[in-house]
Amino acid sequence: MKTSPSLGVVVDRPWRAGPSLRRLLLPLAAAALGLGSAAAPAAPEPGGAGDGPLARVIVKYKAAGEVMRRAQAARAGGGQAAHGPQQAAAMGLRSGLHLIDGRVIDERRQVLLARGLSSQELALRLAADAELEYAVPDERRRALALPNDPLFAGGPSVSPIVGQWYLREPDAQRVSAMNAVGAWDVTTGAVDVVVAIIDSGVRREHPDLVGSLVDGYDFIADPVDARDGDGRDADPSDPGDWTDDGQCSLGEPAAPSSWHGTKMAGLVGARTDNGLGMASVGRGVRVQPVRALGPCGGYDSDIIAGMLWAAGLSSNPVVNRTPARVLNLSLGSSGACSAAYRDVAGQLEAAGVVVVAAAGNEEGLAVSVPGNCPGVVAVAALRHAGTKVGFSSVGPEVTIAAPGGNCVNLVGDCLYPILTTSDRGSRGPEGPSYTDARDYSVGTSFASPLVAGTVGLMVSANPALSPRQVRERLRASARPFVAGGPGVPQCHAPDSRPQDECACTTSTCGAGMLDAGAAVRAATAGGSSSGGGSGGGALGLPWLAALAAAVLLAFVGSRRTQTPPSEG
Numbered sequence: 001m002k003t004s005p006s007l008g009v010v011v012d013r014p015w016r017a018g019p020s021l022r023r024l025l026l027p028l029a030a031a032a033l034g035l036g037s038a039a040a041p042a043a044p045e046p047g048g049a050g051d052g053p054l055a056r057v058i059v060k061y062k063a064a065g066e067v068m069r070r071a072q073a074a075r076a077g078g079g080q081a082a083h084g085p086q087q088a089a090a091m092g093l094r095s096g097l098h099l100i101d102g103r104v105i106d107e108r109r110q111v112l113l114a115r116g117l118s119s120q121e122l123a124l125r126l127a128a129d130a131e132l133e134y135a136v137p138d139e140r141r142r143a144l145a146l147p148n149d150p151l152f153a154g155g156p157s158v159s160p161i162v163g164q165w166y167l168r169e170p171d172a173q174r175v176s177a178m179n180a181v182g183a184w185d186v187t188t189g190a191v192d193v194v195v196a197i198i199d200s201g202v203r204r205e206h207p208d209l210v211g212s213l214v215d216g217y218d219f220i221a222d223p224v225d226a227r228d229g230d231g232r233d234a235d236p237s238d239p240g241d242w243t244d245d246g247q248c249s250l251g252e253p254a255a256p257s258s259w260h261g262t263k264m265a266g267l268v269g270a271r272t273d274n275g276l277g278m279a280s281v282g283r284g285v286r287v288q289p290v291r292a293l294g295p296c297g298g299y300d301s302d303i304i305a306g307m308l309w310a311a312g313l314s315s316n317p318v319v320n321r322t323p324a325r326v327l328n329l330s331l332g333s334s335g336a337c338s339a340a341y342r343d344v345a346g347q348l349e350a351a352g353v354v355v356v357a358a359a360g361n362e363e364g365l366a367v368s369v370p371g372n373c374p375g376v377v378a379v380a381a382l383r384h385a386g387t388k389v390g391f392s393s394v395g396p397e398v399t400i401a402a403p404g405g406n407c408v409n410l411v412g413d414c415l416y417p418i419l420t421t422s423d424r425g426s427r428g429p430e431g432p433s434y435t436d437a438r439d440y441s442v443g444t445s446f447a448s449p450l451v452a453g454t455v456g457l458m459v460s461a462n463p464a465l466s467p468r469q470v471r472e473r474l475r476a477s478a479r480p481f482v483a484g485g486p487g488v489p490q491c492h493a494p495d496s497r498p499q500d501e502c503a504c505t506t507s508t509c510g511a512g513m514l515d516a517g518a519a520v521r522a523a524t525a526g527g528s529s530s531g532g533g534s535g536g537g538a539l540g541l542p543w544l545a546a547l548a549a550a551v552l553l554a555f556v557g558s559r560r561t562q563t564p565p566s567e568g
Contacts, residue, residue: 055114055122056102056138058301058340061085063108065131084316085110094129103221105305106314111138134339141331142297143200143260143445160437164279164419166403175386175482176403178450180281182517183457189284190460195268195452196310196324198303199261201238201291206262206421206432208270208277214322216289219306225294232317236289238262242427248296256426261289263441264330266421267449277434278419281453285460288324293331304344311353325459328452329357330445332368341370349375354467356452358444360393364499367395377471380509381447384416386482388509390500392444394491398510400474402450405442414440454516458523465523473522478512
């Protein structure tokens with residue numbers, strides 16, 4: 001990855017003061033440096049800009065700690081960025097490292113950068129500091145798209161024969177179809193329900209998305225990664241995420257632009273019943289494009305900043321005037337759920353925001369981050385016949401399984417892809433298109449927005465549902481998994497062995513197969529009195545309070561805040 005020169009450079013400190021001397025020097029030095037304000041000079045870097053890769057760590061400062069107390073005082077005096085901490089100088093004095101400020105996430109979270117050690121080593125050293133709630137590596141996540149498998153070879157057809165089979169009622173041949181048509185008998189989605197797509201951005205000119213989008217934002221901080229000429233800005237348009245040979249990792253082949261965010265947006269909220277193109281699950285809900293993934297994926301810090309902003313829990317860098325009730329994250333990578341993702345997932349849960357994420361495309365291995373985080377609705381992928389698609393990850397963290405597309409045949413047309421909005425360009429945009437039997441879409445990435453769209457319908461039907469109640473109703477309304485049949489083994493708990501097609505169990509693929517019609521009916525049954533985190537009729541209050549706060553902030557800050565341009 002190329003690094004912006006503005007990020008500066010840092011290395012291990014050649015001399016470290018003892019604890020007693022540091023305690024004496026820290027107050028004086030911190031006062032002189034403004035505790036890491038934007039004006040604090042970075043330490044010089046021996047060896048120049050090529051002195052090894054940057055270590056990147058997300059830190060969260062304790063609210064009652066000395067660093068935050070001094071930082072808040074500096075901000076009040078106009079000596080520090082208004083939106084969040086920039087405490088590299090102060091933390092460098094405490095740790096004995098040369099650190100530099102990275103991107104701000106919110107008022108208590110930021111990225112700290114260093115050279116001469118790995119991100120994991122830097123996180124371990126900083127995590128011991130009593131001023132921090134946590135320090136975790138700022139890693140990249142990748143869009144979970146089409147796996148590179150010969151089973152899914154393309155064919156000469158220009159459209160799938162079965163059309164949008166996954167939205168219809170299930171039958172003997174298409175067992176995993178999700179019955180969205182049954183949900184539409186109850187609601188076609190409320191216009192004030194917003195589903196945010198944390199992804200690669202969107203092509204707003206697509207005719208099936210015009211009128212379905214609300215204002216979004218581009219959270220890619222590095223201009224090189226952003227590929228749109230700057231860092232974070234109010235335009236979440238996707239310029240294309242094509243890559244060249246070896247650009248992202250050694251030996252990784254070149255790839256065309258995926259238009260991944262546009263595909264997710266179409267599945268959730270493409271205009272429906274308009275005589276054009278495709279239907280979507282959410283139909284009447286609105287989609288918020290939040291750009292966090294570039295050519296080689298995206299950093300956790302950009303993803304988390306986008307999540308908080310989308311939910312209306314952060315006004316950095318602008319107020320979100322249309323906070324989302326549901327977030328879709330069709331992205332991830334292997335590993336355990338980090339403290340940073342646990343933290344933000346807990347905040348979103350408390351605010352009444354439902355997070356839906358793809359389980360991952362790791363061929364029967366463990367669920368990816370952030371799908372394996374507590375409180376997240378993790379989605380595994382099913383073949384049309386109801387068995388697990390070979391590429392889908394599995395595990396006890398999965399909440400439910402939904403159609404993920406599969407081709408069945410080794411050559412020729414892909415028989416059961418997921419049809420959605422896209423663009424014709426292999427690099428930059430060349431014009432709106434749809435995926436089909438040749439340019440086909442399969443993956444847990446595509447199963448996740450089918451569930452997110454369903455959740456959008458559920459909260460349209462019953463706005464008082466808490467995230468916990470949504471998960472409970474999704475599970476309770478799911479249809480039982482089917483037996484595998486001859487030659488299809490039962491899915492087993494994830495270990496180091498890949499597993500392809502297998503018969504799902506409730507410990508590997510979630511509670512069952514998504515039934516959108518039953519889930520939306522379950523959402524309306526019993527009011528808001530059962531289950532849930534807040535209790536009684538107040539179950540929707542955390543989210544409503546967040547929305548009210550965002551509206552108030554927008555009014556107060558309208559004279560000093562730049563608002564993203566209107567979309568659709």
